[in-house]
Amino acid sequence: MAESFRTPALSKRIQQYIKDYILANDHRPGSALPPEGEIAATLGVSRTAVREAVKALEALGVVEVRHGEGLYVRPFNLDAIRDHLSYSLDFDADTVAEIYQVRRWLELGVLPDVLARLDEATIDRLQAVLDQWENEARAGIWTEQDRRFHWILNSVTGNRMLVLFLDIYWQLLNNLPYDVLKLPIDRLTTVEQHRKLFEVIKTRDVAAVHKALDEHYIDQEQRLKRVMAARGAEETTSHAPLGSDLPAFSIH
Known part of the structure; x- marks a missing residue:
C-alpha cells in the first residue's frame, strides 16, 4: 500500500484514498473521518x-476540518464551482450575461412545478418579503430581498440542487469586480415590478406567469x-494608449 503512494502525484492519490474511504464506509455528511496521523500511518506517508x-x-468542499475536533465529511455543496466561476469572471465579465440566461431558463423550466406546489x-x-423590500427601498437601503x-x-x-444552482447566480453577482447589482433603476420601481409579478403568481396560471x-x-x-x-467602454478608455488623450494633428 505504502509503495503505491510514493509517486509524483502523491497528493492526488491521498485525496482519492480519502474519497474512496468515505464511499466504502458509506459515510454521510457530518461523519467523522480518521485523524490525519492514522491516514498517514495507513498509507505510509508523512502527515505533511x-x-x-x-x-x-x-x-473542493469534500471534507471540513473542525479545529479541536478532527476531520469530517462535508455536506454536498457547489462552493468550488462558484469560486472558480467568480475567479473566471474577473477576466471575462461578459459571461455573467450567459449565466443570467441560464438562470432564466432554469426558473422558467420549473415554473409548472413551482405553481403546482405553491401554498398559502x-x-x-x-408578501412579507415584498413589504420589507419596499420599506428598505424607501429608506434608501440596498437589499437582498430580490434574492x-x-x-x-x-x-x-x-x-435542493435547483436552489444551489440558482444561488450560484446571486453569489456570482455579489462577487463581481464591479457593481452589476445596482443597475440604473429606481429601487421602488424594482419592488413594484415584483409586486405585479406576485399578483400574477397568485393566480397560478402557468401561461400568464411564464x-x-x-x-x-x-x-x-x-x-x-x-x-x-458601459463598463466595457470605461475600461477601453482607461486602457487607452499613452498620448491618446492629446489633440489630433496632421502633417501638411
Whole structure:
C-alpha cells in the first residue's frame, strides 16, 4: 500500500484514498473521518503530505476540518464551482450575461412545478418579503430581498440542487469586480415590478406567469447588458494608449 503512494502525484492519490474511504464506509455528511496521523500511518506517508491533501479536499468542499475536533465529511455543496466561476469572471465579465440566461431558463423550466406546489404559507412569505423590500427601498437601503423572493419561490420544489444552482447566480453577482447589482433603476420601481409579478403568481396560471416572468427577465437582461457595455467602454478608455488623450494633428 505504502509503495503505491510514493509517486509524483502523491497528493492526488491521498485525496482519492480519502474519497474512496468515505464511499466504502458509506459515510454521510457530518461523519467523522480518521485523524490525519492514522491516514498517514495507513498509507505510509508523512502527515505533511496528508495535511496538504486534506487542504485540497477542503477547498473542493469534500471534507471540513473542525479545529479541536478532527476531520469530517462535508455536506454536498457547489462552493468550488462558484469560486472558480467568480475567479473566471474577473477576466471575462461578459459571461455573467450567459449565466443570467441560464438562470432564466432554469426558473422558467420549473415554473409548472413551482405553481403546482405553491401554498398559502409561501404566498404569505413572499408578501412579507415584498413589504420589507419596499420599506428598505424607501429608506434608501440596498437589499437582498430580490434574492430572497426568488429563493422562496423556487424552494417550494423541494429540489435542493435547483436552489444551489440558482444561488450560484446571486453569489456570482455579489462577487463581481464591479457593481452589476445596482443597475440604473429606481429601487421602488424594482419592488413594484415584483409586486405585479406576485399578483400574477397568485393566480397560478402557468401561461400568464411564464409570460410575466419571461418579460421580467428580458428587461433585467437588457439593463444588465447596458451596464456591462458601459463598463466595457470605461475600461477601453482607461486602457487607452499613452498620448491618446492629446489633440489630433496632421502633417501638411
